[in-house]
Amino acid sequence: MNPNLKTTLKYLLLAAVFVYPLFSFANEYVLHVMVLIMIYMVLAMGLNIIPGFCGLLDLGYVGFYGIGAYTAGLLTIHFGLSFWVIVPLAALNGAIWGVLLGAPTLRLTGDYFAIVTFGFSELVVLFLTNEIWLTRGPLGLPGIDPVIIDFSWLSTLIHPQWDWYWEFIGPQPYFYLGLFLVALVYVIMGRMEDSRLGRAWFAIREDSIAASSCGVNLLTYKVIGFAISAAIGAVAGAFLARWTMFLSPDMFKFWESFLILCMVVLGGLGNFKGSLVGAAILIALGEVLRIILPALNLPTETRFLAYGMIMVLMMRFKPMGFFPAIATQSRKNPILIKLKKDLGSS
């Protein structure tokens, strides 16, 4: 296909997705799934830092997601804080736990790290289930306020009749808020990947001895990566809390970690753009299987059979994912493109 046409089609498709919620025929269920996809896009991009950039297996990502969600939920219920204050606080709380967990364990080999993160996320779920005084345990945390944009203090200053106060009702506003979050995390990831930080992570992943010889402090950079990844997970959790307006410990079981990891693997380790595609594919697949499986008389949990198989096959045949990040930059290099054209025509 003509590359120009391909790009145009890509942008047209994106634009169609952007304006879809504005139409009256927009289906509420489809919008719901799209918002869910965006939450998982944020999570998958955040998780990609650890196995993708640093080359360490993180099996407990959902722990930070849960911490972020409950931080947001509890702060909303008890203190009525605004969403815009809660997101940084949740991110901070996630990052603090990331440092607390990462600093002692990241000096060990990667295998130990994998299992410690797993244990940590299980402990988070146990804590959320059992500390009923704080989290209401298995009953869950209902009645979290939706997101509110409140500029009434500003509008009354300008004009007493104006009231800039919006409460998010229905899926449309959440769709655009989710889009904003995905875009924000996307930009941050892009900047980090090309920064000193990102290069240090890649160096650690490729050869930690060489990286260390070149003056990269392994522990510091790994802990920074883990903290940033945890913070992104917590942000996704905060969004989830204010979107579903209900939290329960069951939402943060190990399965979720596995699902997010599967998205990262499908999209390609170390390729955060691929994570977006991975998230979209797996959530859509999950929704389809949710309809097909009961028709076949199987419990819906068995969809993880497919996810397990995907991971094994990906690692066996396409360890860099379907969208490998390698050398895309050089392929776009105009000199190379021209050279290829010249060689092809001759």
Place this chain on the structure above:
Amino acid sequence: MFEQQLINGLTLGMIYALIAVGYTMVYGVIQLINFAHGEIFMLSAFLAVTFITVFGLPIYVVIVLTMGCCALIGVMLDIFAYRPLRQSPRLAALITAIGMSIFLQNLAMIIWGSRPKPFVQDALPAFLRTTALTVGDANISWLQMSIFGTASMLMIALFLIINKTRVGTAMRALSQNRTGAALMGINVNRVISFTFALGSAMGAVAGIMVAIYYNTLYPTMGYVAGVKAFAAAVLGGIGSVPGAMIGGIVLGIAEALGAGYISSLYRDGIAYAVMIAVIIFRPSGILGKSTVEKV
């Protein structure tokens, strides 16, 4: 009360130790956490029940048959999932292991359903539920006695296999230096497969024991038991077989006492907390070698 908890913990610990040796042997030989090991433990319980209900075999035959089947599953797991990735980065093998674990778990869910099932009580000798002896306040049932007996016997057999046979020597050689072992004419792949078979057979016995002891089996049982057994392996020092045995027993007792005296709600949490604490403060475990990355 205390004696009873101690006995219960010891029983549990013996079972954990049996699973933990599977983790620790595989780790010793190919430095891979075989996450699917817990699933083999779960499959053994389901296979045993299937053999009893479908073929009506006696329990002793079933145990041996299940050990064989699980050993075969372990070898197949190695050949199809892990062997192609021997030269890949560690991360690829780890992700494959976790993927296989989830796959097997859901396969069991499709075959046998997700609801917990009771073990077939008719197949068991009736005396197992009766009390064997009473020590102080504690009653030890024949079931617990037979778990102690079987587990100890298997441990001794394992110890002899590893230390006194040719293939055991090859396993130890492999865990020290794989290239060196290959140069000495050891068939590396065959020894690795044998390690998987041995570990899986041990796990199979543990699976049947747990199913009988708690009188229940369900597809997700391998996941919690697997992680706890891994915690036991870490506690004892990963890669060390006697360490795994000691770690399992210590963890079982800690869990029973913790559940009895601290909080039964955090029963599962005790294993995780012990594991994280060991990894942070003494990563080499009780008997292990130091594994801190020296980069």
